[in-house]
Amino acid sequence: AWGAVAASLVIGQLGQILRLESWVTGMSPYSHLPQMPGSEMRILPLVILSALAAVLVATGIAGFRRRDIG
Secondary structure (H helix, E strand, O other), X not given: OXXXXXXXXXXXXXXXXXXXXXXXXXXXXXXXXXXXXXXXXXXXXXXXXXHHHHHHHHHHHHHHHOOOOO
């Protein structure tokens, strides 16, 4: 999980410096959020990322409850 966060931050922060392709920088969830306060507020990306986060949290909780602590 921390690897995904680290990869997103590295892609977001160093993507332009390393001249990464747009499809690589597009893999970061931060690239889909509006750049506030300079741009127009778009709700759809926030809703989609929030729903995805909720699904991932629910999946993690379900997996945590199914663990076998023998």
